[in-house]
Amino acid sequence: MSLVIGGLSIRLCLNNPTLPEKADDHRYPPTPPLGTSSTESRFVVVNRAFSERFGVQSTSDLLCRTDFDLHPPEMASVFRAQELEIMRSGEPLFDLEELRIDKSGAPKWLLTTKVPLRNDRNEVSGLVGISRDITDRKLADLLRDGQARVLEMIVSGAPLERVLDEIIHLVESLSQRIFCCIHAG
Numbered sequence: 777m778s779l780v781i782g783g784l785s786i787r788l789c790l791n792n793p794t795l796p797e798k799a800d801d802h803r804y805p806p807t808p809p810l811g812t813s814s815t816e817s818r819f820v821v822v823n824r825a826f827s828e829r830f831g832v833q834s835t836s837d838l839l840c841r842t843d844f845d846l847h848p849p850e851m852a853s854v855f856r857a858q859e860l861e862i863m864r865s866g867e868p869l870f871d872l873e874e875l876r877i878d879k880s881g882a883p884k885w886l887l888t889t890k891v892p893l894r895n896d897r898n899e900v901s902g903l904v905g906i907s908r909d910i911t912d913r914k915l916a917d918l919l920r921d922g923q924a925r926v927l928e929m930i931v932s933g934a935p936l937e938r939v940l941d942e943i944i945h946l947v948e949s950l951s952q953r954i955f956c957c958i959h960a961g
Contacts, residue, residue: 812893814902817842817859831879851876858890863900866892873910885914915950922946 812821818840827835830846843852862869868891876884888907895901926946929939940958 812902812904813842813859815863815900817856817903820902859903862890862892862903866900868892873914874907883911884909885911918949919946922949 813819819838819842820840822835822838824835827833827838830838832838838846843855846852847855858869858872868889870889872888872890874886874888876886878884886907887910888905890903890905892900893902893904922942923946926939926942929942944958
C-alpha cells in the first residue's frame with residue numbers, strides 16, 4: 777500500500793511473514809518508538825511504541841499532529857529547530873542523548889536519531905526519527921561514577937562529613953523520588 781501525504785510518498789508493507797504476530801514475542805527485541813514527519817513536522821506515520829510513549833491508544837490519533845501537540849513549547853521548539861536544520865542541510869542527526877521528563881515526572885534518557893527522508897527527486901520531504909530508552913544505562917553510569925568519587929574521597933582521606941554528603945548527593949541523583957539523610961548515632 778502506498779500513501780501520498782503532502783507530497784510525501786510512503787509505502788506500507790502489511791502482513792510481513794517475517795514479523796512476529798504478537799508484540800510480546802520475546803524472540804525479537806522490543807520495537808523502539810519511530811515516527812515519520814512531513815516538512816511541516818506533522819507526523820505522517822508512527823508505530824505503536826511511539827503512540828504508547830504518549831499514552832495514545834491508536835497510532836492514527838497522532839497523525840497530522842506535531843511536537844507542539846505533545847510536548848511543552850520550549851521542548852517542541854528545540855525539536856523543531858533540529859528538524860529544520862536537518863531538512864535544510866540534508867545531514868542526519870545520529871545518537872543524540874536527550875533528557876526528557878515522562879508523564880509521571882520521572883526523568884527518561886533517550887538516544888535519538890533523525891534522518892532526512894527524500895523523495896524520488898532526492899529532495900528532503902520529511903524526517904524519520906527513532907529513539908531508544910537508555911535510562912537504565914545512564915543511571916548505571918551515574919552510579920559507577922559516583923561510587924568512584926566516593927572511593928576516591930575515602931582513599932584520599934577526605935573528611936567523613938564530605939564523604940557522607942557525596943553519598944547523599946549520589947543517592948538523590950539516581951532517583952527523583954529518593955531522599956537521603958544520615959543521622960549520627
